[in-house]
Amino acid sequence: DAASNNGVDDIRDLRDGAVYTPERCKYKVYIIDEVHMLTPNAFNALLKIMEEPPDYVKFILATTEVHKVPATITSRCQRFDFRRILTEDITKRLCYIASKENISIEENAAALIARLSDGGMRDALSLLDQCAAYSENISMDTVSAAAGIAGRGHLFDIIEAAVSKQPGNALAVADNLYSMSKDMTKLCSELTDQFRNLMLLKVCPEKTDLIVCMPDELDRLKNISAKLELSEILAKLTVLQECSERMGKALNKRIEFEMCLIKLCSVQIQQKTIDNTEIYDKIKQVDNVSVPEKTERPAETEETASPKPAVNMSQLKASDFKPLAEWSEILAEFTKVSPSVSGTLAGSRAFVYSNIMLIDTKNQFFLKLFKVKENFALLTETIRRVMGKSYVIKARCSAAAESEQKAGKLIEKAVSSGIETVVE
Incomplete structure (x- = not known):
């Protein structure tokens, strides 16, 4: 199990044991499940024996994410892609097995089992076994009861x-x-x-x-x-x-x-396009706020739409904004879809007023990433999913503002002291 034994030492133990000939059988077969979970060093250790394996050693590597397996490994393997079995084929097989096991099953019940198994014969057989324990005559009601689904x-x-x-x-x-x-x-x-x-x-x-x-x-x-x-x-x-x-x-x-x-x-959603030009123009007037280029965005749904249009930021005070308690949850979800951008939000905070969300970050590089349309779209969608509504999002870098403030005070002090100052 590579998910639990994914270190280089685990593969070294496997490699050391592979040199011994099998005691009774012709071949010694190693099946490595979830092989994509191995570390890079573990893959390198595995490669050494896969390059020149003993004649009696065979490897079977199983994975659902073959793209994560290094090309040096896959190039030395025969590849077999297993796909979901058709619902019709599972239905026929279930009826055949039921006839051999003297189980009475309706064809539509077998079809329902096949559909619930989602292309997996093993799951279909397990559910057939459960249904047989419920009743000698398996109907759709029997399947519904055994699987815990609605009629x-x-x-x-x-x-x-x-x-x-x-x-x-x-x-x-x-x-x-x-x-x-x-x-x-x-x-x-x-x-x-x-x-x-x-x-x-x-x-x-x-x-x-x-x-x-x-x-x-x-x-x-x-x-x-x-x-x-x-x-x-x-x-x-x-x-x-x-x-x-x-x-x-x-x-x-x-x-x-x-x-x-x-x-x-x-809820009835009407998908149409609106122009947010006025809102974006007002946002751009705010000091230390970075917004992406104006894009046309679909109208929000009734359950997620902002309750009111964005207000004029010049009329708001800092005390109007309240800390957002769900910000840590938003960051956790955003890390799943965009770990590189979320990394620049370490130590950040968020504040909300009405339908306006202000992100306060210590990393000025985030403001550059925030201007990229794809990053902006991912962040706004993550916020919408967590909060259940959409926000007009603005961002600022408090560290940059503090730096500018300190520089301004330093210039003032230099000028008052009679020191010649050039500001570029």
């Missing part, structure tokens, strides 16, 4: 409540499912899959082979898709994906999911 009828009830903007109906269905100990995380994932189907039906209705659903559900999905604009589907899909991300660290997944349902039923 298909309940799932479509939530979708139709979201389309007709009836949050009460959606919350009632969710409450009923919660009382039956259904997994809210899986329910969110199922809804995401179905809205993906709606998106594909809207974009390319003729490509039904891309749709992952039961045969009797296709017509129902088509009817729902006809009631929605593509922008609405994409907006609701975004709400579900954001909810799925937050549920991983939420203390109460039920509340998180209920908040998501309310947004699904009440």
Whole structure:
């Protein structure tokens, strides 16, 4: 396991043991799982034996991130890419296994197991085993109970409540499912899959082979898709994906999911372009503030839009801005998407007033990076995800301001002392 044994000493131990011939078998086979986790020195140690291995030694290197394996290693390997198995193939195999094991299973139930396994035969067989323990006759209800997912009828009830903007109906269905100990995380994932189907039906209705659903559900999905604009589907899909991300660290997944349902039923996003020229012109008038070049940005959604336009900074006082408690969380999330830029924010602070966020950094180089459109977009998106709303963002370097202030005092002192001074 290279994830746990990734040091150079671990590979040296492996290399020392490889020189001994196998006791009983023809070959000595070393399987290194998650090989991309090895350190550079460990890879170098492994390369020495892979260059000229003994005839009886074989290596099998397994990884999901082959791009992280050095070219000196991959060039000495035969590469086999394993892909997800088609849902139809898993369904046929499950039916075959069930017949040999004297298990009664409906074909649509086997198809549901195949879909839930997401292309993995091992997961499909594990779920089949669980279903067999639940009942001798495996139906879709059996699969739903064993997997802890919502029944298909309940799932479509939530979708139709979201389309007709009836949050009460959606919350009632969710409450009923919660009382039956259904997994809210899986329910969110199922809804995401179905809205993906709606998106594909809207974009390319003729490509039904891309749709992952039961045969009797296709017509129902088509009817729902006809009631929605593509922008609405994409907006609701975004709400579900954001909810799925937050549920991983939420203390109460039920509340998180209920908040998501309310947004699904009440939010309608219109995607259009607005010009922020006036706002940007006002921001540029502020001392020690750096902003990126003006770009056209999409209008914010109702749930994330700024409550009021940006106010004139000249009318604000320093006391109006309050420290942002979530700044450390924002930095942690920003490090995941842009570690190089986030490094320049070490020791920084953030303050907010209304829909204005002021970043106070000690590193003047951040102001240069902040002007790059890509960096600005990543930071604003990270702030929006963490805070749940969008801000007009400005940045300043307090260290630079202090340096200028000290220089000014030094010049004043020199002039008052009669020292000839030249300021460049």
